[in-house]
Amino acid sequence: MAAVTDRRAGILRIIVREYVETAAPVGSRTIHDKYGVPASPATIRHEMQALEEEGLLEQPHTSAGRVPSDRGYRMYVESLMGQADLPGDEKATIRHQFFQAAPELDEWADLAAGLLARSLGLLALVSPPRSRELQVKHLELIGLNEILALLVVVLREARVLKQLVPLDSPFEQAELSVLAARLNERVSGRTVTELRREPAPDDATEQRMIETLAGILSEESAREAAVRVEGVAGMLGQPEFQRDHRGMLDIVSLVDQRATDRVVPRESLGGAGVSVMIGDENPADELQQCSVVVAPYGDRADMSGYVALVGPTRMRYARGVATVRYLSGLLEEMMDRVYG
Amino acid sequence: MAAVTDRRAGILRIIVREYVETAAPVGSRTIHDKYGVPASPATIRHEMQALEEEGLLEQPHTSAGRVPSDRGYRMYVESLMGQADLPGDEKATIRHQFFQAAPELDEWADLAAGLLARSLGLLALVSPPRSRELQVKHLELIGLNEILALLVVVLREARVLKQLVPLDSPFEQAELSVLAARLNERVSGRTVTELRREPAPDDATEQRMIETLAGILSEESAREAAVRVEGVAGMLGQPEFQRDHRGMLDIVSLVDQRATDRVVPRESLGGAGVSVMIGDENPADELQQCSVVVAPYGDRADMSGYVALVGPTRMRYARGVATVRYLSGLLEEMMDRVYG
DNA sequence: AGTTAGCACTCTCACGTCGAGAGTGCTAAC
DNA sequence: GTTAGCACTCTCGACGTGAGAGTGCTAACT
Secondary structure, eight states, X not given: OOOOOHHHHHHHHHHHHHHHHHOSOBOHHHHHHHHOOSSOHXXXXXXXXXXXXXXXXXXXXXXXXXXXXXXXXXXXXXXXXXXXXXXXXXXXXXXXXXXXXXXXXXXXHHHHHHHHHHHXXXXXXXXXXXXXXXXXXXXXXXXXXXXXXXXXXXXXXXXXXXXXXXXSSOOOHHHHHHHHHHHHHHHTTOBHHHHHHSOOOSSHHHHHHHHHHHHHHHHHXXXXXXXXXXXXXXXXXXXXXXXXXXXXXXHHHHHHTTOHHHHSOGGGGOSSSOEEEEGGGSSSGGGTTEEEEEEEESOSSSEEEEEEEEEESSSOHHHXXXXXXXXXXXXXXXXXXXXX | OOOOOHHHHHHHHHHHHHHHHHOSOBOHHHHHHHHOOSSOHHHHHHHHHHHHHTTSEEOSSTXXXXXXXXXXXXXXXXXXXXXXXXXXXHHHHHHHHHHHSOSOHHHHHHHHHHHHHHHHTSEEEEEEEEESSOBEEEEEEEEEETTEEEEEEEETTSOEEEEEEEOSSOXXXXXXXXXXXXHHHHHTTOBHHHHHHSOOOSSHHHHHHHHHHHHHHHHHHHSOOOOEEXXXXXHHTSTHHHHOHHHHXXXXXXXXXXXXXXXXXXXXXXXXXXXXXXXXXXXXXXXXXXXXXXXXXXXXXXXXXXXXXXXXXXXXXXXXXXXXXXXXXXXXXXXXXXXX
């Protein structure tokens, strides 16, 4: 029928805001009385009917109020919610905490997830940045006892990997250090693929170490990043889960199985800025009643991670988008500043 | 009144087992028909009345069946449930998986938590072992760029800590290595307290590094061990939480806040073997409806961790105790074998 | 004294009914 | 295009009811 006029858009905006706040279907009287719309309830009902025909509103049942549909939320997010930015003092507080924290990628991810979860009272996921191609910075061999050494590998981005290595014959620490020095000449600054191309060294022990190293590196690149999850309790405290025992279990199962890529699939990280997946736009079955706000950070090519917020479709989108945007930007800045 | 006769104990055992299996109050008829007790339902009712007077059974309401009380479970665990040991093939399967896994304390903790949670369908907590007094094995300085170095510290138990250190003046990697060598002479084999007692070195940079090192070590000993938690979903799937939205949130909150010491307080780790805390025996308010089966492992004095199982009081105690005991023993064995 | 059958009693649970309340859609008038 | 009036629909909680389950008590039996 008729397009979405200004007044209708205004009514949709009111319904989204009121519903997000109260979690109860919104009626024409509330819109009239509480928001002072210059039209009678009857007129507003007309408009609501039109919005429903457009697929932007839904009725839980005849004669309850209206509730935004997924498409309604989509329209709200795209053109109705307006400027999404955090107030300056809030930014400053967050920023301050990052500068207080230890300069560690994992530490920052923890902090960001905690802040995001507490700020919205919802579920926050933050993936610490992982580089595609691991590059060895330095390597060390430490003898633990006569038959066991610890191989410590420092990567370019200041991450540290380690692996126990059994020794066939007893080594003194001095010998191990010499061996480590030889190995360093060979491997430092190299990536896994480069290592694989090099000819194998003559010395058997040396060769074993190189193989072990290559093994650690491949295993590490294959491993999913340990995504930080915060705010499960807050999420489950949302009124939508009060009755919905099934949905509650679904969410907990996702977190429990660390199936974070079902929540934030790689594809959704394609774009540059913040993107929002609303209700049935989510690929995962368990998230049909939820929305995900996500932003990648880091340089797309090499080191990259993401900040994500998960809540019921009835979430505070403006605040969510603003917080996710600010945190992802801040994480990128911190990375540049300290590593980079 | 009368003591707990053999027949009464038998009936208590049946009630515990039946209730654990079905999660529904157990009536006299079920005990008679399903378990073939050689007494009529009326007699069994008499006995149940006596058990209730002893405080071992409870009635949810007049004329439902009986349910074990916390004290009833206590008696079951102590004298009725009998031999708690895993079948040999199950032990072998578990053992096999440990030998397959990477020889890492954290890895083992992950594995143990996963196995325990899946085996019982309940919540499992495994704390990787932490030593009281951290002892430095080796230290390394790696220059990341002109003004930033990474201090890598290897501890005796093959754990690795790291910290970024800003440099006041530019250093070559060669200089850093020399510095590291000097530092190693000074610190390797020392504990934090020993380090604190040493006189400060003359060289300013060297002194800065020692301070940084001491800082890392104290921070690390202060930090709670990162306890592995598995099986939240399984736990919440238990019938007791079907209706109890509040209890569900309580459990999730505990996990969410990583308040593992509320679940497994240090005191409960006093004893040597497996200990069981049933219902109101738990100090935490949130766990009044739950039981905790826990066993420490490692040498009490130095490196120690624990294996814990959390479920509703209606849990399979025999299996729980057996699994916790086997896993804690196995973890201790693995530790001895590889580190030790 | 311990055991048992018989029986009335109690309590939960599922189901249906009912009235209040909320909000709608429609109609007719402005 | 807007509005008042009004009948209609649907949810929700309160209440009542009957079936079912299991008990506690009593009286008889071994």
